[in-house]
Amino acid sequence: MGLIVQKYGGTSVGSPERIKNVARRVAxxxxxxxxxxxxxxxxxGETNRLIALAKEIQAQPDPRELDVMVSTGExxxxxxxxxxxxxxxxxCRSYTGGQVRILTDSAFTKARISNIDDLNxxxxxxxxxxxxxxxxxxxxEAGNITTLGRGGSDTTGVALAATxxxxxxxxxxxxxxxxxxxxxxxPEARRLKTVTxxxxxxxxxLGSKVLQIRSVEFAGKYKVKLRVLSSFEEAGEGTLxxxxxxxxxxxxxxxxxxxxxxxxxxxxxxxxxxxxxxYQILGPVGDANIDVDxxxxxxxxxxxxxxxxxxxxxxxxxxxxxxxxxxxxxKAREVQGGNRIAKVSVVGVGMRSHAGIASxxxxxxxxxxxxxxxxxxxxxxxxxxxxxxxxxxxxRVLHKVFGLDQPx
Ligand code: ADP
Ligand code: ASP
Ligand code: MG
Numbered sequence: 001m002g003l004i005v006q007k008y009g010g011t012s013v014g015s016p017e018r019i020k021n022v023a024r025r026v027a028x029x030x031x032x033x034x035x036x037x038x039x040x041x042x043x044x045g046e047t048n049r050l051i052a053l054a055k056e057i058q059a060q061p062d063p064r065e066l067d068v069m070v071s072t073g074e075x076x077x078x079x080x081x082x083x084x085x086x087x088x089x090x091x092c093r094s095y096t097g098g099q100v101r102i103l104t105d106s107a108f109t110k111a112r113i114s115n116i117d118d119l120n121x122x123x124x125x126x127x128x129x130x131x132x133x134x135x136x137x138x139x140x141e142a143g144n145i146t147t148l149g150r151g152g153s154d155t156t157g158v159a160l161a162a163t164x165x166x167x168x169x170x171x172x173x174x175x176x177x178x179x180x181x182x183x184x185x186x187p188e189a190r191r192l193k194t195v196t197x198x199x200x201x202x203x204x205x206l207g208s209k210v211l212q213i214r215s216v217e218f219a220g221k222y223k224v225k226l227r228v229l230s231s232f233e234e235a236g237e238g239t240l241x242x243x244x245x246x247x248x249x250x251x252x253x254x255x256x257x258x259x260x261x262x263x264x265x266x267x268x269x270x271x272x273x274x275x276x277x278x279y280q281i282l283g284p285v286g287d288a289n290i291d292v293d294x295x296x297x298x299x300x301x302x303x304x305x306x307x308x309x310x311x312x313x314x315x316x317x318x319x320x321x322x323x324x325x326x327x328x329x330x331k332a333r334e335v336q337g338g339n340r341i342a343k344v345s346v347v348g349v350g351m352r353s354h355a356g357i358a359s360x361x362x363x364x365x366x367x368x369x370x371x372x373x374x375x376x377x378x379x380x381x382x383x384x385x386x387x388x389x390x391x392x393x394x395x396r397v398l399h400k401v402f403g404l405d406q407p408x
Contacts, residue, residue: 001033002167003125007135007157010044011174012231013077022172022231023084026130030090035125037164038132039157040081042073047136047150063108067137067147071097074134074153082132092130095120097137097145102156104138104146107289111138111146112214113155116163125164133160151212158215162222169219169226170238171211176230177239178203178210180404181257186396188405192255194242196349199255202381206345207260216241253350253357254402259395261342261388263293264316265373266323267308270333273300280330281307284322290315294343294376294385304333308374310385313339341373342391345383346398357402358382364401370394 006026013019022038029036041047050070054061061069078094085092100121104111124131135153138146148155154171161169178200179189195203197220204213210228219226219241229238271277282292295309311319316339327335351357361382365372370393374385386394399405 003035003164004029005037005039005157005161005166005169007039007153007171008231009173010041012172013040013081014044019080020084022081023088026085027088027090030130036130037121037160038081038130039135039153039160040074040077040132041135041153042077046073064144067108067145071137071145071147074136078132078134085130090130091128092132093124094132096134098139100133102138104140106140106144106146108146110149113138113159116159118163121164151209154212154215155218158218158224158226161224162218169224171228172231173210173228176233176236177228181395181399185392186399192239194240195255197241197243198380199347199349200241202347203256203258206258206383208258253354254346254348254404256347257395257398258345258347259342259391261391262313263310263341263343264313264337264339265308265310265341265385266319267306267336268327268332269306269336270304271307272331273303273305277330281326284326285319288318288322290319294374296374340388341385342388343383343385344391344394345381347381349380351380360401361398364397365394368393368397
């Protein structure tokens with residue numbers, strides 16, 4: 001008997017039939033004597049529909065009002081799931097983020113959780129209720145509704161599991177675990193039985209949407225036992241995120257290939273090569289609350305250098321707006337941009353002890369005639385930026401060359 005947090009994603013609650021299916025699963029866990037907290041997303045497609053609707057009124061929707069609106073998607077689902085559970089004869093209560101008091105900062109559309117008031121939830125669990133909580137949303141100090149960024153229900157799930165010291169946080173989705181790469185792009189991808197927390201962190205941050213990165217960060221910080229499972233299968237152990245590299249297991253050198261086509265590249269050509277220049281360029285970008293990902297500065301020639309970096313595609317036009325006057329001010333030659341790029345990354349803790357991974361990756365891409373525009377590496381990952389049109393090809397050939405399609 002334990003306390004389990006189960007999070008169900010959009011597809012898993014995408015129709016009345018699927019919601020009833022979720023309720024039946026929850027009922028089985030209850031019958032086994034577990035206390036259950038259910039976290040749900042909006043029904044599939046609903047968040048996109050709401051965002052598109054907002055954009056019909058205001059091209060760049062006001063962030064506060066956008067959060068008021070998109071948070072309704074999850075509010076609908078909690079009520080439907082609660083009804084389905086009550087219909088099965090279970091005691092159940094639904095809560096919005098604000099009703100729980102999932103406290104966040106005020107960064108609308110990308111808020112961070114700062115505190116969770118677990119009083120009501122604990123009381124309900126003690127009294128035998130299943131508690132159903134809306135994912136993706138919270139409330140700031142002033143009482144404004146906030147949302148946690150796309151995919152944020154994962155983070156609600158893990159944060160609740162951490163607060164309640166749950167025995168396990170189960171992320172139910174439309175695949176039966178974490179794969180060596182997105183199985184929708186590479187059908188030969190294989191499910192990983194375990195993946196280390198560090199690898200999962202890299203994969204999530206490099207574009208594997210199966211878990212929102214902040215949920216993995218939370219799991220790491222509070223040592224939450226986290227598992228990804230299919231909501232469509234009756235049984236199955238899914239993928240467990242582990243904290244220790246299991247020495248007994250034959251660790252593959254590479255665990256997965258992640259990719260991301262949500263980025264854009266900005267290059268400033270002919271920048272005077274002097275101290276403080278990176279700060280002059282990136283300071284104002286950071287001040288605008290825009291995250292910068294890869295940064296490359298070339299070796300200078302004749303006192304000039306080129307400076308490139310990537311940002312989320314949504315921030316692309318804003319960054320060009322910010323940098324055009326700055327480029328003029330620092331007397332750079334030109335600002336160039338491109339948003340038809342993709343980032344492909346090879347991830348694995350085994351890289352630490354194996355040389356030659358990078359050269360194998362570069363050779364493989366060269367053989368396919370794929371030009372590399374930027375490279376960045378860490379101990380356990382190699383990321384490259386390429387033309388977006390080669391992304392799927394790059395993912396497939398890298399997946400194959402590192403033997404990820406072979407049973408381990
Ligand atoms: P949910 O709505 O349940 O939160 P998401 O669409 O956010 O589901 O995440 C699940 C999807 O993540 C899968 O359908 C799959 O296409 C995608 N995905 C990307 N990379 C991976 C990976 N390495 N392993 C499994 N799924 C992945
Ligand atoms: N409904 C939100 C989204 O589509 C949150 C989530 O599904 O995790 O991004
Ligand atoms: Mg998701």
